[in-house]
Amino acid sequence: MKGKKYSLFLVPHDEVSTHKLIDISQKLSSFRRFNLSSLGVFTFMSIFVFLCLLSVYLLFDRNQLTNQLSKIPSLENRVSSQAEVIENFGKKFSKVNKNLNQLSLLERKLRMMASMRHSQQDLELPIGGITQDNFTKKTRYLTDREKKLFRRITRQSIDTERKSVLKNKSLSQILRVFEKNRFRLAHTPSIIPARGWITSGYGYRISPFTSRREFHKGVDIYARLGAPILAPADGIVIASSRDASYGNYVKIRHLPGIVTKYAHNQVNLVRKGQRVRRGELIAKIGNTGRSTGPHLHYEVIIKRKAVNPMIYIIDQFAQK
Numbered sequence: 224m225k226g227k228k229y230s231l232f233l234v235p236h237d238e239v240s241t242h243k244l245i246d247i248s249q250k251l252s253s254f255r256r257f258n259l260s261s262l263g264v265f266t267f268m269s270i271f272v273f274l275c276l277l278s279v280y281l282l283f284d285r286n287q288l289t290n291q292l293s294k295i296p297s298l299e300n301r302v303s304s305q306a307e308v309i310e311n312f313g314k315k316f317s318k319v320n321k322n323l324n325q326l327s328l329l330e331r332k333l334r335m336m337a338s339m340r341h342s343q344q345d346l347e348l349p350i351g352g353i354t355q356d357n358f359t360k361k362t363r364y365l366t367d368r369e370k371k372l373f374r375r376i377t378r379q380s381i382d383t384e385r386k387s388v389l390k391n392k393s394l395s396q397i398l399r400v401f402e403k404n405r406f407r408l409a410h411t412p413s414i415i416p417a418r419g420w421i422t423s424g425y426g427y428r429i430s431p432f433t434s435r436r437e438f439h440k441g442v443d444i445y446a447r448l449g450a451p452i453l454a455p456a457d458g459i460v461i462a463s464s465r466d467a468s469y470g471n472y473v474k475i476r477h478l479p480g481i482v483t484k485y486a487h488n489q490v491n492l493v494r495k496g497q498r499v500r501r502g503e504l505i506a507k508i509g510n511t512g513r514s515t516g517p518h519l520h521y522e523v524i525i526k527r528k529a530v531n532p533m534i535y536i537i538d539q540f541a542q543k
Contacts (some may be wrong), residue, residue: 244401255273257318282383291540294308310372311402311421317354317379320379320382320383320386321425323383323386323387323390325455326390327390328524329371330390330393330394330397330413330538332534332537333394333397333401334397334539358371362418391470402465404451407478409456409457409501410456410458410477410478410481411453411456411477411478411535412455412456412459412477412481412483412523412532412535412536413456413501413535413536413537414456414501414502414536414537415444415455415536416444416452416453416454416455416485416505416519416521416529417444417446417450417451417452417453417508417519417521418422418446418450419444419445419446419447419450419508419518419519420445420446421442421443421444421445422443422444422445423439423442424442424531424533425437425439425440425441425442425530425531425532425533426438426439426531427439431515432513440522440529441484441520441521441522441523441529441532442520442521442532442533443518443520443521444518444519444521445516445517445518446508446517446518446519447490447508447517448489448508448509448517449507449508449509450507450517451504451507452473452485452488452504452505452506452507452508452519453501453502453503453504453505454475454499454500454501454502454503454505455483455501455535455536456477456483456501457477457498457499457500457501458475458476458477458478458483458498458499459475459476459496459497459498459499460473460474460475460493460494460495460496460497460498460499460505461474461475461476461482461491462474462495463491463494463495463513464491465512466512466514467512468512468513469484469487469512469513469520470486470487470488470509470510470511470512470513470514471486471488471489471490471491471506471509471512472484472485472486472487472488472491472512473485473488473491473493473505473506475505480525480526480527481523481524481525482523482524483521483522483523483524484520484521484524485505485506485519485520485521486512486519486520486522486524487508487511487512487514487517487518487519487520488506488507488508488509488511488516489506489507489508489509489510489511490506490507490509491505491506492504492505492506492507493505493506504537507531523535
């Protein structure tokens with residue numbers, strides 16, 4: 224085929240149909256003629272095949288793109304769901320931190336009851352976290368909103384881990400002290416004597432009877448008539464009596480210099496000289512004496528001086 228040439232004729236349709244290609248050699252002068260070498264034919268065929276393959280590829284790529292675009296809505300929903308999950312984790316971390324803060328309050332009360340100093344532990348404990356390089360790698364495909372959520376959750380997780388380590392160490396110290404001082408702690412008031420609402424706290428207030436400012440030596444806990452009153456610690460009943468102001472009342476000595484008092488009772492269920500244990504029923508909520516309704520007047524007396532009973536309440540029964 225080397226050196227051969229090929230001729231390409233462009234024949235008008237009307238010419239072919241009219242003469243019916245009779246003696247076409249005489250008519251060639253009226254046709255357009257192109258001469259192509261073997262290389263030209265090869266090049267033409269190569270270009271033609273390439274264009275065909277390119278068309279097939281573009282058609283396939285178009286179908287692939289169409290399929291990918293059809294998945295975008297589901298991917299958007301998935302990303303939105305993931306962002307919602309991350310946000311929910313953030314809220315859970317916030318709740319855990321809140322619980323840890325409440326645990327800190329309990330820790331302070333326990334330390335006070337155990338005569339321990341407040342914790343001065345190092346707040347910069349070596350806690351693991353995510354480095355800036357790792358953060359960049361993990362968040363490079365996230366949106367700005369997702370990066371913000373990721374940063375917040377990372378900070379909260381590190382803070383929660385740090386607090387939990389501190390609390391575990393602190394409470395372990397308190398536990399060791401409690402184990403060494405079981406008797407004293409068993410006789411130290413530590414629970415609310417009645418479940419209910421604290422309607423009047425310790426300190427100065429306006430008297431509901433005289434409308435004058437007076438000092439209230441305890442706390443008033445509102446509860447239903449006949450509700451149980453429990454001993455907040457082990458001790459010995461030193462009084463179970465009645466007077467005009469307090470109505471039916473009970474007094475318990477827990478340790479030398481530590482006495483508790485319960486007034487306005489419907490009925491006293493213990494007698495003088497009786498030993499009681501923490502959580503034991505000692506009386507029922509009443510409305511006796513100088514009272515405006517059923518409630519318990521609760522006092523804690525240290526060395527003959529009334530102190531704030533809330534200092535000696537470590538449970539969560541009392542509500543404000």
